[in-house]
Amino acid sequence: MSVPGCITMGGKKITGQNAAGKPNVIVILADDLGHADVGFNGCKDIPTPNIDSLAKNGVRCSNGYVSHPFCSPTRAGLLTGRYQQRFGHECNPAWLPEDTNVGLPLNQVTVAQVMRDAGYVTGAIGKWHLGAAPCFHPNERGFTEYLGFLGGGHMYMPGDKGGVEYTVPVLRNKQPVEQKEYMTDLLSSEAASFITRHKDKPFFLYLAYNAVHTPLQAPEKYLNRFKHIADEKRRTYAAMNSAMDDGIGLVLKALRDNGIEENTMVWFFSDNGGPPANVAPTNNSPFRGHKGNVYEGGIHVPFVVQWKGGLPRGKVYDEPVISLDVFATAAALAGAKVPESHKLDGVDILPYLSGERKGVPHDVLHWRSGGSGGKWAVRQGRYKLVKDGTAVELFDLVDDVGETKDLGAEKPDIVKQLQKLHDAWNAELIEPLWQNPKRAVKKAGRK
Template sequence: MKIISRMMTVVVLLMSSLAMAAETRRPNVLLIVSDDQGYADAGFQGSKEIPTPHLDRLAKSGVRFTSGYVTHPFCSPTRAGLMTGRYQQRFGHERNPFYDPSDHTEGLPTSETLLPAHLVRAGYATGWIGKWHLGAAPEFAPSKRGFQETFGFIGGGHKFREWKTNAVVEYTVPVERNGVAVEPPEHLTTALGQEAAAFVRRHQSEPWFLYVAFNAPHSPNEPTPERLARFASIADPKRRAYAAQMSLMDDAIGEALGALRESGQAERTLVFFCSDNGGPLGPNGSVNTPLREKKGTVYEGGVRVPFLVAWPGKIAAGGTDDRPVSSIDVFATALAAAGAPMPTDKKYDSVNLLPYLTGEKNGAPHERLFWRNGQLRAVREGRWKLVHLPKQAPELYDLSIDIAETTDLAAKHPAEAARLGAALDAWERELIEPVFAGLGAERPGQPNRKTKKQKQ
């Protein structure tokens, strides 16, 4: 009996220690980014046309930020800010870079340390899946910036199916696993979801950070014929293909989230979802209702995006939050969740959202949010937003009652307009000029203006 009693004591102690280890283990961080998604184009955003059951489930499990923003109305600058926790204009990444593996200037400057590198130092396994768009030269590769496992393409866009690989044409460059080209998958969006799920299952025994950057629903949307047929009721062919591509992406996201649940990791995983900029409308069939304008602009339709944060058991489920937050906040929030120190070597703009999400802090995470795309500038402070376009008088909007930015109040509230204009000027003095030529000034909603001969 004494032997049995001792064995039971050992078992109880072992189970207790395992339970304590599970409770104290640092959380995983899953960051999912869509590409050129319209503000209205998800079930949790009110769409009746495009069902997104997996994203809707994620929204119900966490918080939907109704004033979630990105730092730029184009793809690459937003991603640069996201990975560094800094306004990308601070280090000159204000344009979409060329796809040119021989150009050692066209990419996120190597003077910047990215989020995955910080998390590797904290003992995290790190992975990147999908679209990179932060430079094509070898020194800009995700494997050189802190990602230990990689699967995806280096450029700014890609075909989804039935392509012939061509290393010098951006939308058909090789899809690579850890730097080695793989056979083109049957459908790229589906493959990205499968790779994400495999990463989740592979790293059950250690904390991890996974960045899944879909190129959907950026054009050219190429859904499978079967998925396209589900949306036959949509008359516009671009909108129909877009809706089908969104549906495929939602399923791919569902595969990754399903792997979290099936492997018992859901309650120890902090999940972020956002788009990289507003929808371009006509070019890909997206809808930004009720917002004004589109990708490329600093009106709400260019920079306000679907934005979700979930962490079961830590963040209350099913809530909405109208406080302005930004994609740059992923940086500080992820580091705080991981127990990693926030770097102090430079000026960082990222704010840890966790105390605001748990109720430990009240008020707004940011006093102001800023945007600059060439000569297009804007600042938001609370209810007020100032938009300043070239050769035009500044415009002032009260977003608390005018989310569509229809009524310019600058003449009615000149003091507010002047004060915000001064704040915008002061912020701009902290920035530097773009450090690479990039693709020129991308016209709102249109492909980048080519300043070199290449496929966009």
Template sequence: MRFALFLTLLATALGGADIRRPNILVIVSDDHGYADVGFNGGKAVPTPHLDALAASGVRCTNGYVSHPFCSPTRAGLLTGRYQQRFGHENNPAHDPKNPALGLPLSEKLLPQYLQEAGYRTGWIGKWHLGATPAQAPWNRGFEQTYGFIGGGHMFSGWAINEQKEYNVPLTRNGKPTTDIPTHLTEALGREAANFIQKKDGKPWMLYLAFNAPHTPHQPTAEREQKFAGITDPVRRKCLAQISLLDDAIGTVTQALAASGQTQDTLVFFFSDNGGTPATLGADNTPLRGNKGLLYEGGIRVPFVVSWPAQLKPGSSYAESVSSLDVATTALAVAGAPLPKERPLDGVDLIPHLKGQATSPLLRPLFWRIGGGQSFAMRSGPWKLVRIGKQPDELYDLSADLSETKNLAAAQPEVVRRLSDELERWNKQLIDPLFASPQGSKAADKKAKK
């Protein structure tokens, strides 16, 4: 009776009598530069499939993630809560024997809620939320799984080695395989297509976490040749990786179309954090900063929401949205109750993206790194940045997206108001439960060895 009531309310909210609950597809790329997609104006690499996805739905022009590097963003995404609330503020070291490193088992994840609501659930790709068996995705609500447990992986030609994070075996449904695909990005796209095309009468949720274009840059020789005009070898390989990623996403969207599920699938796409232009070949134009920093280049990402049955194709949305909103939105469209014991920090985006919300989405967004070494906050057009013991920085992002004009001295009342809000938020958090192994670039360094 209770679940039937939720479905009735869902049908009413979606504006029709059809109570078909959508499939939910969450696609995450890795270290993707803000300008390295066509739908954000990028010209260096064709991304026709991502551009088509954006054209089929809503391009969120102020899309954010909850942290400027990999694992904490993923922890926030799958819980729907600021990851600092439960101490997941750093990248965990890869240690299959240490349960203290990773997403605490006390946190309930989105797939667990959706399983209870009758969804088939799947994870494909990168995990990076703890390497012990109890922390693995197949023990945290995902029924069908394929991918690697660590924070990164080789893309081709690796020798399987369980002691090296980037060479661990790929797993299928919790069991190691001997798979060494021709190229991992292509393989992840095929696996996702297979998951999508398997119909069992249930709606499904798939978390598809690519590790491209994160290092090591290992595009196929054929794909790299298409960018032969790029003289910088790092940039050339990065663009080739993005091109392969776009093709893999095309494999996924084509599977949706071939199986007649495009209209009834809610798709999110975004990167886990910003790219790194100086050393890893990304382009964050026009943003300042990069992965690991609290300037826009570290936390503002390409962000698309598509649901052809409900959202207007080719539209855009200018209010701030967050990866934290994915869980709340997913539970709302699934007709599942929101948890009361651990309230979520996101909002249901659908009424806002449809233009049916009763008020604008003006909630603040917060960031903290290093256990409180640095902070940022966005409220409306204003962004407060506090880096260590340096003087506060205040930017009007509506007029200064590149964060070039510090207005803190000219707007002391705004700084004071945002500082008060930031302090109230910070009091709700706990200290980090673990440290990053060598800072946020540890995995990149390992990959180059």
């Protein structure tokens, strides 16, 4: 039963109801953030009070995963709720504005489309990286509003020189606009504005920061907070992370100021683990590996869900969940209809996080990178089978989260069982529709 100004969840009144009586959903995606580079995962040198507040006021998923160890494929899985390898989006797309084949396949339904059809205002802000051709534009994929850049990254400072992809104009919908401030600040301000503009309607907001992805760039106002960090790269990385945390604080303030925080579900996670030290000074502790690996360091990310009106506060949920779950959870929350032909791999995790449902959301989770002959991993319960190089290794993630001891020789039956699960799943997939772009020569700019 609902009453004016609130909705109910398990008998609890939720304030901040919009005209349709539906909860809002915000997905905040960091880029290349190290697992241990947030306070709630033990970071000591970079305060992240606003990100930490999501864990304090929501549910921290200690086994939160993404569906791929790098950028674009994770985003394809997130927005479709399906393992992206099912439809060939297994590599990063090159910057090819004329190519209508390199991008999120047009036969795939996005969460934005089903939320829009359920009466939601849908907004995307920030990094897209799902195809540069006009047919792949966010406005064509279910988002009613967009502000951001279509490539895999961007220069942070207005007017900075770089490769073509990293210096394309910022777009408001399909029109170029001038970038007048630090990119992270611009995206955060736009997110707060979106919330205020649509406070009286149900909305779905996808806020995809390019922070803390390279290039490592930050203005003095953020760098000055970290004079105590001697390493220049780590100092700049810390400043970038702090700017993103400030921005998330701005988003949360907009929710509070407009009286809709309790009625808004907020997700936060990274698109993959932090890259290796020669790229950026990230910290993926206590995990092995980094961005690009299917060891935990590449796919096990900071992951939290806050919904003050419907979820416990300060809870830690230990069963594995994955970014693919956003679609199913948001659609269930909105009462949105998912086309029968669009078979989701993600599940509605709300009843698990709330404690209403026991058991596990996923019996098995899978990863693959580089096609059928590339890297892969499968996790069932405490055991994970990994092929990240030439060897197939078995790890017990309960006793050995750092994946240091291969148990394959000791537990051949478990190896056989997990190999069989992987082989069955792998048989359902297709090969990548394109390959990762090659590094361009310096003169040609970044690809």
